[in-house]
Amino acid sequence: MACNIHDESVSSAATCAYETKPQQSGIDIEATTLEMEAFRGPRKMNGSVSVTQKDEIGMICMTWKDVWVTASNRKNGSKSILQGLTGYAKPGQLLAIMGPSGCGKSTLLDTLAGRLGSNTRQTGEILINGHKQALSYGTSAYVTQDDTLLTTLTVREAVHYSAQLQLPDTMSKEEKKERADFTIREMGLQDAINTRIGGWGCKGISGGQERRVSICIEILTRPKLLFLDEPTSGLDSAASYYVMRRIATLAQNDHIQRTVIVSIHQPSSEVFQLFNSLCLLSLGKTVYFGPASAATEFFASNGFPCPPLMNPSDHLLKTINKDFDQDIEVGLAGTKSMPTEEVIHILLNSYKSSERNQEVQNEVAVLSKKDTSSLDMKRGNAGFLNQCLVLTKRSFINMYRDLGYYWLRLVIYIALAITLATVFYDLGTSYDSIKDRGSLVAFINGFITFMTIGGFPSFVEVMKVYQRERQNGHYGVTAFVIGNTLSSIPYLLLVTFIPGAISYYLPGLQKGCEHFLYFICVLFSSLMLVESLMMIVASVVPNYLMGIITGSGIQGIMLLLCGFFKLPNHIPKPVWKYPLHYVAFHTYANQGMFKNEYEGLRFASNEVGGGYISGEENLYCLSISPSVRDAKVVTDPNTARSKGYGFVKFSDENERNRAMTEMNGVYCSTRPMRISAATPKKTTGAYGAPAAPVPKPVYPVPAYTSPVVQVQPPDYDVNNTTIFVGNLDLNVSEEELKQNSLQFGEIVSVKIQPGKGFGFVQFGTRHVLQEMTIDTFIPNDTKILHDGRINIITGPNFSGKNIYLKQFLSMKLASVNPIFYDLASDLDTLLVRPELIHFTTLALTTVENRRDMAIRTDLKSNFSSSVGMIVVYRVLFLVIIKIKEKMKPVVVSLSCMSASPKRTIQVLENPNATPLH
Numbered sequence: 001m002a003c004n005i006h007d008e009s010v011s012s013a014a015t016c017a018y019e020t021k022p023q024q025s026g027i028d029i030e031a032t033t034l035e036m037e038a039f040r041g042p043r044k045m046n047g048s049v050s051v052t053q054k055d056e057i058g059m060i061c062m063t064w065k066d067v068w069v070t071a072s073n074r075k076n077g078s079k080s081i082l083q084g085l086t087g088y089a090k091p092g093q094l095l096a097i098m099g100p101s102g103c104g105k106s107t108l109l110d111t112l113a114g115r116l117g118s119n120t121r122q123t124g125e126i127l128i129n130g131h132k133q134a135l136s137y138g139t140s141a142y143v144t145q146d147d148t149l150l151t152t153l154t155v156r157e158a159v160h161y162s163a164q165l166q167l168p169d170t171m172s173k174e175e176k177k178e179r180a181d182f183t184i185r186e187m188g189l190q191d192a193i194n195t196r197i198g199g200w201g202c203k204g205i206s207g208g209q210e211r212r213v214s215i216c217i218e219i220l221t222r223p224k225l226l227f228l229d230e231p232t233s234g235l236d237s238a239a240s241y242y243v244m245r246r247i248a249t250l251a252q253n254d255h256i257q258r259t260v261i262v263s264i265h266q267p268s269s270e271v272f273q274l275f276n277s278l279c280l281l282s283l284g285k286t287v288y289f290g291p292a293s294a295a296t297e298f299f300a301s302n303g304f305p306c307p308p309l310m311n312p313s314d315h316l317l318k319t320i321n322k323d324f325d326q327d328i329e330v331g332l333a334g335t336k337s338m339p340t341e342e343v344i345h346i347l348l349n350s351y352k353s354s355e356r357n358q359e360v361q362n363e364v365a366v367l368s369k370k371d372t373s374s375l376d377m378k379r380g381n382a383g384f385l386n387q388c389l390v391l392t393k394r395s396f397i398n399m400y401r402d403l404g405y406y407w408l409r410l411v412i413y414i415a416l417a418i419t420l421a422t423v424f425y426d427l428g429t430s431y432d433s434i435k436d437r438g439s440l441v442a443f444i445n446g447f448i449t450f451m452t453i454g455g456f457p458s459f460v461e462v463m464k465v466y467q468r469e470r471q472n473g474h475y476g477v478t479a480f481v482i483g484n485t486l487s488s489i490p491y492l493l494l495v496t497f498i499p500g501a502i503s504y505y506l507p508g509l510q511k512g513c514e515h516f517l518y519f520i521c522v523l524f525s526s527l528m529l530v531e532s533l534m535m536i537v538a539s540v541v542p543n544y545l546m547g548i549i550t551g552s553g554i555q556g557i558m559l560l561l562c563g564f565f566k567l568p569n570h571i572p573k574p575v576w577k578y579p580l581h582y583v584a585f586h587t588y589a590n591q592g593m594f595k596n597e598y599e600g601l602r603f604a605s606n607e608v609g610g611g612y613i614s615g616e617e618n619l620y621c622l623s624i625s626p627s628v629r630d631a632k633v634v635t636d637p638n639t640a641r642s643k644g645y646g647f648v649k650f651s652d653e654n655e656r657n658r659a660m661t662e663m664n665g666v667y668c669s670t671r672p673m674r675i676s677a678a679t680p681k682k683t684t685g686a687y688g689a690p691a692a693p694v695p696k697p698v699y700p701v702p703a704y705t706s707p708v709v710q711v712q713p714p715d716y717d718v719n720n721t722t723i724f725v726g727n728l729d730l731n732v733s734e735e736e737l738k739q740n741s742l743q744f745g746e747i748v749s750v751k752i753q754p755g756k757g758f759g760f761v762q763f764g765t766r767h768v769l770q771e772m773t774i775d776t777f778i779p780n781d782t783k784i785l786h787d788g789r790i791n792i793i794t795g796p797n798f799s800g801k802n803i804y805l806k807q808f809l810s811m812k813l814a815s816v817n818p819i820f821y822d823l824a825s826d827l828d829t830l831l832v833r834p835e836l837i838h839f840t841t842l843a844l845t846t847v848e849n850r851r852d853m854a855i856r857t858d859l860k861s862n863f864s865s866s867v868g869m870i871v872v873y874r875v876l877f878l879v880i881i882k883i884k885e886k887m888k889p890v891v892v893s894l895s896c897m898s899a900s901p902k903r904t905i906q907v908l909e910n911p912n913a914t915p916l917h
């Protein structure tokens with residue numbers, strides 16, 4: 001009879017684990033088993049496992065009594081998944097949890113393993129060896145339903161790395177390798193040892209082998225308690241049998257006497273024979289618990305005999321599956337005539353009142369009271385440093401072999417860089433290149449970094465593996481973050497360097513190794529930042545499609561708020577400017593790259609008369625006083641034309657006072673400005689008319705260099721050959737200045753303002769001026785300079801006004817913020833032009849506050865901002881994972897195992913149990 005295939009000896013399992021004979025049927029003692037025995041020395045005597053007192057130490061006997069699990073969600077309220085389950089699992093036995101889909105198999109397994117979700121509530125009593133105690137690392141293992149493995153590794157690598165991570169440092173590397181190889185053979189994987197696990201785009205080992213690799217990894221530590229969720233799902237019957245036979249072998253033929261609990265869907269008759277005990281569930285209740293071989297008898301005694309030649313498990317499951325009751329109504333259910341709900345009701349009641357149930361209750365009571373054994377508490381996994389090393393190495397290999405991680409990105413980046421280089425080829429130093437350079441740099445910062453998101457799917461796969469390994473306590477989140485960070489650095493450098501060099505040198509961005517290196521550093525840190533950001537996203541949103549959408553959204557917001565598309569002072573302050581503008585890494589990347597790109601360059605002006613605009617001018621034109629809060633030009637409501645006056649609001653009183661002096665006389669558009677204090681309007685609180693009559697412009701001279709210069713209308717005299725030389729020693733004579741200037745060409749005249757520290761040199765030809773820069777105009781005798789620095793203004797449009805404004809700019813910059821001092825002193829060398837003056841003053845009055853956008857004097861601070869953010873992001877990722885881990889296992893009113901990383905199992909104190917020593 002097909003239904004009576006089980007060995008009678010198995011029924012004795014219900015009495016006591018340590019008296020139980022191992023099941024013989026269907027399990028051949030294989031070479032691997034013999035090998036295993038050889039590995040530890042023979043244990044088998046007369047076909048049964050001899051269990052010595054020493055062996056009992058560390059064995060696990062698990063009991064659960066009246067366990068209820070309720071899940072709650074906002075939509076459907078609460079729902080009972082498990083209802084008053086009682087049972088036990090003993091060492092050396094394989095307990096199968098079976099039932100129709102949705103009956104609660106996985107939930108029971110998760111409950112026993114302490115992995116219930118946070119929306120569930122659990123009550124009941126779960127005890128390990130009758131005690132409340134913690135299981136140390138390696139004592140239990142859980143093989144999940146999905147095989148989350150690194151698909152790029154070979155079987156050997158996957159198991160070897162896992163062994164390096166899980167096994168304690170007290171074992172040598174060789175011993176760990178030996179253990180890994182042995183376990184691979186134990187699981188029958190020796191033929192596939194060098195085959196990659198495989199996944200998308202690369203066929204590797206079969207599904208059954210994958211399952212065995214997952215099991216292999218979890219049994220490396222020789223756990224005493226093994227949970228397997230659907231170990232045969234997705235496998236054909238032959239593969240299912242071989243996998244289950246290995247598992248049964250683990251439980252029974254190993255002198256360790258493991259306790260194995262398996263949830264399984266639909267075992268074949270051969271697989272069914274391998275089970276020692278069976279827990280049959282329906283609708284979250286126990287239909288049957290006891291020896292697997294006696295289940296069909298129980299069904300038969302209730303009027304549901306197993307038809308001849310039918311697989312007993314098929315019969316059991318078909319009898320209690322009510323999902324297709326509709327078929328009964330329409331006559332598709334064959335001979336089945338009674339509604340399944342009624343069948344289940346009969347079986348539930350019968351089991352409740354059966355002797356079998358009584359036996360189970362008695363057994364649970366006995367096992368809960370019995371002080372069976374203490375657990376081995378000394379195990380531990382590899383040390384932190386070792387874990388970091390192994391994880392770095394493993395991650396490096398995975399990144400190398402996974403085409404989607406970096407290689408594909410590298411190809412796309414190179415293609416993008418070539419496109420960029422073609423579009424922006426040879427920018428030169430024309431007037432248009434000012435804008436082009438800015439666009440190119442902003443695009444690289446925005447889009448190239450954005451593309452880093454492409455590696456997210458690969459990272460999600462890594463995260464899945466991490467989560468499994470973490471839940472099983474293989475290593476900690478810190479080691480994972482360090483490993484991932486270190487292993488990614490070489491690839492990120494590669495991905496940055498090659499496309500970076502193409503998009504830097506072909507368009508002809510600023511020459512000089514230090515400029516290129518800075519560019520690479522900023523790009524590298526931006527890429528790393530996005531990777532860190534995506535790590536955070538992956539920790540919150542595990543689905544890669546949702547993750548990509550979320551990551552893109554976050555980056556889109558950052559890009560928008562970085563100050564490139566909307567000036568920082570125009571960004572609405574709550575939330576968008578504070579804090580998001582400062583959180584956006586593009587802000588710092590743009591600042592650094594702009595400065596790196598413009599500083600030290602000279603661009604041809606497109607204005608009449610030619611000449612140059614320096615990079616610093618470009619930067620400066622993008623900047624203005626940070627304390628200006630508002631500016632308004634008063635217009636005629638009828639004509640909408642300016643009434644010729646307006647208001648500028650400063651937040652800093654000192655700066656306001658300074659502006660009162662300094663802005664006076666500065667040209668705004670075609671007229672010099674006249675500045676006076678405004679008084680708030682009494683009625684509206686708005687600004688009223690100027691408090692005092694507008695004074696006549698006096699064009700005061702800044703205190704910085706104090707030359708008295710009358711501001712003249714802009715000089716468009718193209719024949720002008722005069723240069724201004726400032727910062728002269730007060731005692732320098734005109735003759736001395738002449739001698740120093742002779743080297744540049746024929747001199748017509750030299751004039752020094754007595755006691756003012758500046759003078760003018762008129763050359764014979766314009767040619768000299770066109771070529772003249774600070775670099776060339778180094779006086780022979782530096783003693784003529786006031787403090788060793790030259791101060792020169794030249795250019796075809798040089799005029800008194802230029803001098804005034806140049807000094808105004810220098811002083812303004814230096815006074816606004818001391819960090820601008822260097823820049824201010826650089827400005828001494830500027831070729832200041834009237835159109836620039838116009839532009840700058842206009843910018844001032846219209847509050848084009850681009851200070852944050854364009855000028856950060858210290859390049860290092862931009863780079864270190866990014867590096868700091870990388871650290872912050874990675875730490876944030878770490879913290880989120882830790883919080884999630886803390887939140888996940890909710891230990892409810894009664895006992896359960898904790899899924900905490902330390903893999904402790906917390907068990908409710910049994911009042912009858914004697915304490916452990």
Ligand SMILES: Nc1ncnc2c1ncn2[C@@H]1O[C@H](COP(=O)(O)OP(=O)(O)OP(=O)(O)O)[C@@H](O)[C@H]1O
Nearest residue numbers: 071081100101102103104105106107108117119120
């Ligand atoms: N955390 C949860 N929140 C809400 N409902 C849950 C939760 N866990 C399980 N359930 C529900 O409990 C029922 C049992 O789920 P469980 O996964 O244990 O079934 P199963 O027997 O393992 O099913 P299958 O064999 O199909 O995997 C299902 O209806 C499921 O939707």
